[in-house]
Amino acid sequence: MQTYDRRYIAEWFSAGNQMCPQTQQVLLNTTLIPNLLIRSLIAEWCTENGFALSPLENQEEDHICNSEQRTFDEIFNKITSSSNSTERKQAIKGLRLLTKRSSEFRAVLEERPDSISQMTFARFSNPGLQNDPQVVEDMVTIILNFSLHDSNKKIIGDDPEAIPFLIWALKSGDMGSRSNSAAAIFTLSALDSNKEKIGELGAIEPLIDLLEHGSIIAKKDAASAIFNLCMLHENRSIATRSGIVDVAIRAIGDQSLVEEFLAILALLSSNYDMVELMIEFGGATCMLQAMRESECKRSKENAAVVLFSICMYNRAKLKEIEADENTNGSLASLAQNGTPRARRKAAAILEMMKKTKTMHMHNRHSSC
Structure with a gap:
């Protein structure tokens, strides 16, 4: 938890910002909570050093x-x-x-x-x-x-x-x-x-x-x-x-408000039914495009979050993702240079691809 001057952090949120100024993490809740401990420490310091808030x-x-x-x-x-x-x-x-x-x-x-x-x-x-x-x-x-x-x-x-x-x-x-x-x-x-x-x-x-x-x-x-x-x-x-999923994926494909739409899709991607809709509307291809083309690290992270959920819920998409990875190397690059969360998601997708490839090779040898 970060502590800020109430006036300035309230202005920060009122301007439409949704992330912590210090950590740059998207906040799940922007409700302000008074830090009573800090307030009491300031009051104690003022008392000890001869300062008082003027009535x-x-x-x-x-x-x-x-x-x-x-x-x-x-x-x-x-x-x-x-x-x-x-x-x-x-x-x-x-x-x-x-x-x-x-x-x-x-x-x-x-x-x-x-x-x-x-x-x-x-x-x-x-x-x-x-x-x-x-x-x-x-x-x-x-x-x-x-x-x-x-x-x-x-x-x-x-x-x-x-x-x-x-x-x-x-x-x-x-x-x-x-x-x-x-x-x-x-x-x-x-x-x-x-x-x-x-x-x-x-x-x-x-x-x-x-x-x-x-x-x-x-x-x-x-x-x-x-x-x-x-x-x-x-x-x-x-x-x-x-219809938010369809609207979001089409907008990302058109390079419109990419950062905002990716944040919304990442929020929705924990639900199976919603991920199924993302797959139906071409979500895997869209996320791969966003990872390649976006210059925003947070957008790349959110694209990786959505892509990871797609892979978890539908392993058949790994083949499509592997083909793109062999050409563009987007996941490998993100696993090295992304935000901590993006690196984890990208590495997990690469590991799924590796395991799937090993399993297919084992099955072929077994059938011989």
Whole structure:
């Protein structure tokens, strides 16, 4: 376990990074856990060396919080109560800008946990807002901005309207709304409880559609969201039924978001049924191509992980892999120069090929 300054590691994850800055390993869970031991050691050192945390800092934070709450209440009253659609739209836009610029402002949701439900109700109850694509995008982005604040993730997940609204926007919004909805789902899925709700409510299929047909930014947001959601075993089955394997293998063959798709397939490759689908869609050939052509060590590693699973579940594929290895030597190269995990997987595949070849030779001699 690595320890980081909370503010900076939270910004690292909020930017879409899914790996540890120190070890570069893909993280199974990006939920932040306070290091109470380090905190107590720092407090002890401060006491022994005559330093103290100024209580004025906490008072200043409380003052800022109260100021933000007043501003929030003023804007939110316009969103929910104004009879003027233009004023409501301006208030929604203002809330979007404030939640983007101010991390302190995002914390207001802790004191106003039902705000998202009220905001979505205000939209649906006003014909001037209901079908306005800019209002939809602004509201989706407000939820995204709020979700960047760690303690808000559970609040938003528990809100009965928030995730359904994001999924509706993911299906029906313009590209900006769909992309930001995918980004919000990604940040919310840091919590396992949210992963389950998001999967059950039907987000995975429209995410895969966005992954296939969206803009490049939208595709990256969708890929990050799907990867996080597939940390939960139940969501892997949903993703597979929704066509993720076919979409991923075709995209890798087209050199599109190769790193992201290989990470998703590596995550899925522990399941027999999913590996069978990978084989059906030409996964072995695709992984060999990725190992040859990718310049990213992590992509080569994930390709080796998938290829190893293919060999474990279907030994008949070893002949095809051996033919490619005799021509290109990709596995031998990876066994020497890859990441530690890639070296293990590549060496294991080479060993399987060697054993299979020895067994065939023994069978031929025995038959004579």
